Amino acid sequence: MRWSTYNTLFRCEGLGRFCYNALSSRLLEVDEAHYALLEGYEEGRAPSGVEEEGEFLQLLRESHVLVDEDEEEGILLVHRYRREEACFGTATLGLTICPTLRCNFRCPYCFEASQQDGGFMTAETQERLVEWVAADREARSLSVAWYGGEPLLAFDTMCALTERFLALDLAYEKAGLVTNGYLLDDDKIRRLNELRIESVQITLDGPRDVHDSRRVLAGGGPTFDRIVQNVEALVASDYAGACTVRVNLDRTNVDGFLRLRAELLERFKGTKLSVYPGHVDVMGGQAYDSGCCLATDEWAGFTLALARRHWVFPPGGFYPGASVRGTCVATRRQGHVVGPDGELYRCWDDVGRPSMVAGDIRAEGVITDPVLVARYVTGIDPYSDPECLACAVLPICGGGCAHRRLLVKYEGRNDIDYCSPYKTRLRESLEAYVFARRSRETCAALLRPGATAVERPAFRLFGAVQGDPVLAQEGTG
Amino acid sequence: MSAEDARKLIERLSTDEAFREKILAAPDVAERLDLAAAEGYNVTEEEVASASAELGDAELDAVAAGAWVNFDCTECRGRDWP
Numbered sequence: 013m014r015w016s017t018y019n020t021l022f023r024c025e026g027l028g029r030f031c032y033n034a035l036s037s038r039l040l041e042v043d044e045a046h047y048a049l050l051e052g053y054e055e056g057r058a059p060s061g062v063e064e065e066g067e068f069l070q071l072l073r074e075s076h077v078l079v080d081e082d083e084e085e086g087i088l089l090v091h092r093y094r095r096e097e098a099c100f101g102t103a104t105l106g107l108t109i110c111p112t113l114r115c116n117f118r119c120p121y122c123f124e125a126s127q128q129d130g131g132f133m134t135a136e137t138q139e140r141l142v143e144w145v146a147a148d149r150e151a152r153s154l155s156v157a158w159y160g161g162e163p164l165l166a167f168d169t170m171c172a173l174t175e176r177f178l179a180l181d182l183a184y185e186k187a188g189l190v191t192n193g194y195l196l197d198d199d200k201i202r203r204l205n206e207l208r209i210e211s212v213q214i215t216l217d218g219p220r221d222v223h224d225s226r227r228v229l230a231g232g233g234p235t236f237d238r239i240v241q242n243v244e245a246l247v248a249s250d251y252a253g254a255c256t257v258r259v260n261l262d263r264t265n266v267d268g269f270l271r272l273r274a275e276l277l278e279r280f281k282g283t284k285l286s287v288y289p290g291h292v293d294v295m296g297g298q299a300y301d302s303g304c305c306l307a308t309d310e311w312a313g314f315t316l317a318l319a320r321r322h323w324v325f326p327p328g329g330f331y332p333g334a335s336v337r338g339t340c341v342a343t344r345r346q347g348h349v350v351g352p353d354g355e356l357y358r359c360w361d362d363v364g365r366p367s368m369v370a371g372d373i374r375a376e377g378v379i380t381d382p383v384l385v386a387r388y389v390t391g392i393d394p395y396s397d398p399e400c401l402a403c404a405v406l407p408i409c410g411g412g413c414a415h416r417r418l419l420v421k422y423e424g425r426n427d428i429d430y431c432s433p434y435k436t437r438l439r440e441s442l443e444a445y446v447f448a449r450r451s452r453e454t455c456a457a458l459l460r461p462g463a464t465a466v467e468r469p470a471f472r473l474f475g476a477v478q479g480d481p482v483l484a485q486e487g488t489g
Numbered sequence: 490m491s492a493e494d495a496r497k498l499i500e501r502l503s504t505d506e507a508f509r510e511k512i513l514a515a516p517d518v519a520e521r522l523d524l525a526a527a528e529g530y531n532v533t534e535e536e537v538a539s540a541s542a543e544l545g546d547a548e549l550d551a552v553a554a555g556a557w558v559n560f561d562c563t564e565c566r567g568r569d570w571p
Contacts, residue, residue, distance in 0.1 A: 448544040
């Protein structure tokens with residue numbers, strides 16, 4: 013029995029002492045005496061008196077803080093198995109549909125190559141798309157993301173396809189909409205519920221002066237005021253889903269984030285609107301100077317500073333866990349990005365790039381570039397990468413971004429960093445999580461009459477993930 | 490009174506054990522906030538609740554853990570969709 017290489021033992025000033033294990037994604041809180049025991053294990057000596065701590069020892073074993081010689085290899089294998097299970101699962105068909113690649117905006121960093129041209133999805137292509145979905149005998153449910161170009165330029169197509177999908181013999185699980193918000197008028201807002209759209213994500217680039225200097229109409233002209241008016245109409249409507257504003261940030265506008273967030277949260281106080289920072293990270297190919305982008309670690313530092321200094325927490329928080337499968341639409345067999353001509357891509361970042369077309373719903377067998385599909389699903393598997401296998405955060409990072417891994421491995425783009433910020437920022441992430449959770453506990457005690465203390469037992473599971481997510485996960489079908 | 494004061498109060502309560510015990514020794518919320526005001530934190534119950542909400546949701550943590558750095562919705566957003 014030895015100290016796991018996936019442990020992070022740390023003190024958090026004023027907040028306690030903790031031990032995190034990346035294999036189990038469990039976080040343990042311990043008192044000073046138990047912290048000293050853990051320090052002993054970390055230094056390679058079995059502390060005396062630990063025999064009397066049977067319950068504590070059991071917790072350490074269950075959390076893989078202490079492991080037998082082959083245990084880590086076995087758990088990593090389970091992680092790999094779960095990833096593959098997710099990649100090759102067939103139960104849910106996840107489609108990102110771009111009914112057009114046209115856009116009414118001209119944003120400097122847009123990664124899509126075809127925003128100037130291209131048409132709309134024809135009735136014939138829509139028909140073929142529905143036939144293709146209907147012919148999938150393994151899928152039991154369908155999930156759709158509406159994307160583009162600007163999808164609201166093709167709102168009629170969204171409505172027509174949704175109607176057809178709802179009539180199919182598979183569960184229409186959910187839909188989401190990513191839009192610039194400019195065309196989201198009252199008529200469209202009224203129809204969002206019937207379109208089963210559970211989330212609307214609208215992008216802004218900062219306060220009015222900043223946004224209007226970047227996000228201009230195709231023919232020129234500002235867009236901020238109209239977008240915010242549409243947000244106002246959306247949050248005041250009977251729309252039942254979530255509404256988020258993603259603020260696209262790079263070096264040139266990052267300072268405006270807090271000002272915009274404060275303005276929006278004040279203006280839409282009491283509504284369900286959430287505002288979060290979005291990382292603009294282009295990888296070349298457009299006029300935009302990619303030097304404007306914040307590097308991955310800089311972005312992580314910015315996000316952590318927002319939490320520490322301003323209590324702005326990202327969606328999902330900072331806890332490193334649960335994403336053990338490390339898959340996305342690009343790496344799942346049943347994930348496809350459908351272009352307006354029926355062409356299929358693997359990743360949202362590939363849209364509009366002819367060299368990245370992996371299939372065509374009009375073609376025999378649909379997949380036209382099986383090598384590209386295999387590269388995304390199997391070729392970039394981090395569990396086949398010796399560098400990843402030697403990395404202490406592999407169980408929680410899932411190998412980082414699939415698209416970036418592909419560019420590095422198969423296109424020689426060694427200037428791109430695909431690693432997760434956990435590689436360099438794990439402890440800071442844990443500290444941010446501990447701060448948020450501890451503060452929530454404190455608030456709850458403060459506002460609960462009669463509560464006299466915040467519970468601080470000798471040791472306990474502290475993280476959001478209370479089980480062993482690796483071993484307990486059910487298959488995905 | 491301000492949201493900033495509420496954050497500072499919560500931060501001190503979370504990290505200063507003696508201060509926490511002193512404030513929580515009062516039986517009801519109003520008395521606790523009076524004690525906090527005497528220490529320079531002029532906040533209302535609503536402001537504390539609002540500041541607490543800024544810290545995120547424990548349930549959400551459990552569901553979407555690690556989203557910020559796992560190239561999830563904040564990066565490529567492609568993971569939002571199974």
